[in-house]
Amino acid sequence: MTTQQAAAPLSSIVIVGGGTAGWMTAAAISRMVAAGISVQLIESDQIGTVGVGEATIPSLRDFNLALGINENEFLRAVQGTFKLGIEFSNWGNVGERYIHPFGKYGRKTHGIDFHQIWLKQKHRGGQADPGPIDDYSISIAAARNGRFSRPVANPDAILSALNYAYHIDAGRYAQYLRDYAEDRGVKRIEGKIISVEQAPDSGNITAVKLEDGSLVDGDFFVDCSGFRSLLLGETLGVPYISWQHWLPCDRAFAVPSAPSGRPRPYTRAMAEDSGWRWNIPLQHRTGNGHVFSSAHGDEDTALRKLADGMEGQAIGEPRLLRFVAGRREKLWEKNCLAIGLSGGFIEPLESTSIHLIQSGIFRLMALFPDAGFDPVEIREYNRWLIEEYEHIRDFIILHYRATERSNTDFWKYCQTMEIPDSLAAKIELWRGKGRIFPAGNSLFTEESWIAVLLGQNIIPHSVDPVTAMLPPEATDRFMQQLQTIIDQAAQSLPSHADYILANCQAEK
Ligand SMILES: Cc1cc2nc3c(=O)[nH]c(=O)nc-3n(C[C@H](O)[C@H](O)[C@H](O)COP(=O)(O)OP(=O)(O)OC[C@H]3O[C@@H](n4cnc5c(N)ncnc54)[C@H](O)[C@@H]3O)c2cc1C
CATH class of the missing domain: 3.50.50.60 (FAD/NAD(P)-binding domain)
Structure with a gap:
């Protein structure tokens, strides 16, 4: 040595x-x-x-904190809004939607993960059917109601489960x-x-x-x-x-539009025939874009869909980006x-x-x-970052692969394409008893994977055997109470627009 x-x-x-x-x-x-x-x-x-x-994710808060940046001052400077998650529409199937929230779903009981409790109820069916898992997330309830507040510190309060990022x-x-x-x-x-x-x-x-x-x-x-x-x-x-064989989208048109109405506290990602559109509400404008695969769709159609889907008046001409x-x-x-x-x-x-x-x-x-x-340190840097890139890649591919859409060549391709072994293994494990274990330095937690897997209709065949200890009637009550607490907590929050006005409204 x-x-x-x-x-x-x-x-x-x-x-x-x-x-x-x-x-x-x-x-x-x-x-x-x-x-x-x-x-x-x-x-x-x-x-x-x-x-x-x-559109950002909650980790940007850590970056700004490390720089000692005041959050309200930052949001005023960047015309920022708050983001509780991303709403995906038409991904699993045309007409369906779900939100990938930043916060947690429900809470544990008897030390059992909430999604396993939800799954148990789902398998019991009938009166016990819990409805969509979205109904058990405070971030989703707040998002759907156009409400926002920063999370509270008390870990026993449901409002501690809120988590947020920004649109900037x-x-x-x-x-x-x-x-x-x-x-x-x-x-x-x-x-x-x-x-x-x-x-x-x-x-x-x-x-x-x-x-x-x-x-x-x-x-x-x-x-x-x-x-x-x-x-x-x-x-x-x-x-x-x-990675184009796994992620075929290679073009995007982007154009801002005038704000229309009160800003939603979430990003929207709407699946289209050969890609998807985004909608990102800021204080002074809305960001719009259409990401698509040039092998499956042409630029004129992508532009038209972008214009048709926009809620406000376009500001300037759309720009084409290639990648x-x-x-x-x-x-x-x-x-x-x-x-x-x-x-x-x-x-x-x-x-x-x-x-x-x-x-x-x-x-x-x-x-x-x-x-x-030192080459040893450089190697370690590369190992870490590459692993992180690949975890994110797998998570993004999941959105395309876990689709039941086959109405266009693009979605047929996505549904049947080969996927990385690392992702195939995750999906297989999940399909069994709803188990998911993101790797150590993976950005996306168990909750994120659960959001997309369930949101796009991959329901595990069975449940974790530990859920056998859950008493059925008490579990029914637990689920109902949870839903009520979440609904009431969401209703108690100020509207997103009012929260911005009170805390971080940018100068006109
Ligand atoms: C369609 C699309 C949508 C996106 N949406 C999101 C999103 O919602 N959220 C998110 O996190 N990220 C998003 N991104 C990614 C995000 O835009 C980039 O990660 C981010 O802007 C960083 O870009 P950059 O600084 O690496 O490169 P750039 O912004 O391209 O900056 C490159 C810089 O290099 C300089 N430069 C280049 N060549 C020379 C030269 N010869 N001499 C001198 N200077 C030079 C340029 O002047 C410029 O200052 C999106 C990207 C695309 C394409």
Whole structure:
């Protein structure tokens, strides 16, 4: 066994790209590790950013907390609203809908997981039939009633089971973080990179050259250059692994519209003939988009469906975005780490991209390098992030595979496509007795898997044998009382619009 010699600390970091990924990285580095390190961020107004990315998941709260950001101030700055989950309509079957909530379902009794109790009642049937599991979630009850409040701390109260994320204007979030990072010493450089220089021996990146001829050098480069992957992909040649055979959607039209009515406290994902549409309500506008597979549907039809489904007047022209689901073979190579779209992309069905940015940043902090760039640490970073990407990939594929729709070629393809073994094993285990065990660093908990599996009609054949100890009549009463408590608690909450008005209304 060899003992590693400590190498010199980093003296300069260059972040390439000023989209959500670039500014989140800059803000985090400026807050957590920047003492004595020069941090420069290069971005090009001429190239611009991808300009979408409005729906988030609850983990963004941890990121903002780590930065010491005040939540109400942040929501005012980004025209934010609260998000209790995602409503999926027409996914299992045309005409069906369910919500994937962020909070928990029901509560345990006799130490038994709630979904097993629900399943037991479902199998008993008749009078005991519990109805949809959605009826036992406080987040769903609040969402359906257009109500919101932050969760209470008392773990015995049903309102402690609420959990939430945000809908944000991503451009304003990047601007907010830019101010934050610049206040803490990050230097922004405006300019277009035209070439990248590497050390002849190690292949490490040494500098990037801008259009005006200037060179920006550094010890460590964070590639936040978007889909182009200027450093990791183009310069270091790290290949892209495509998941298009599992996730065939490869195009999206996006367009904002004027707000129509009071903002819903949830995102909507509406399945269409060759993809799906999103609806994301912010304070000042609604984000709309249509994600589709170009192998199964044409652009004109996608555009028409987007326009037909919109509730408010469009603001501007729809923009077409092209992508291929997948990831780079490695996210960190030599002295270059890719964060954001430069490292990979999974379509926005569960709003996971900003989470992957944040996860990459937190892992970077945990494995922050010195100038030695220890390959063992780089390997560990790649292992962790790749695992996380693949867990998310499997969860997204589940939405497509677990469909009973066969009304178009797209859905026929999804219903019959081969799926990763890891996902097939999960579904098989679930079908037996309703058991689901997400892996250690999986973003999506048991509750999330249950939401989609049951929401899309995969009902286990049997139940956990431990439910035999549940006394039938007491269980009936428990379920009824729970429903009543949830309904009453949801009704007691303020409307989402009033809550925003009282706490975080943006200036007009
Ligand atoms: C259709 C769609 C919908 C999405 N919806 C969501 C969502 O709801 N929720 C979510 O979490 N995520 C969503 N995402 C993902 C999200 O938009 C991105 O993860 C996020 O915006 C981060 O992008 P980025 O910073 O990596 O890249 P970009 O925004 O593309 O930024 C790249 C930066 O690199 C700079 N750059 C590139 N080349 C050069 C060069 N040569 N010289 C100088 N600068 C350069 C650009 O100027 C820009 O500043 C969505 C993505 C798509 C495609």
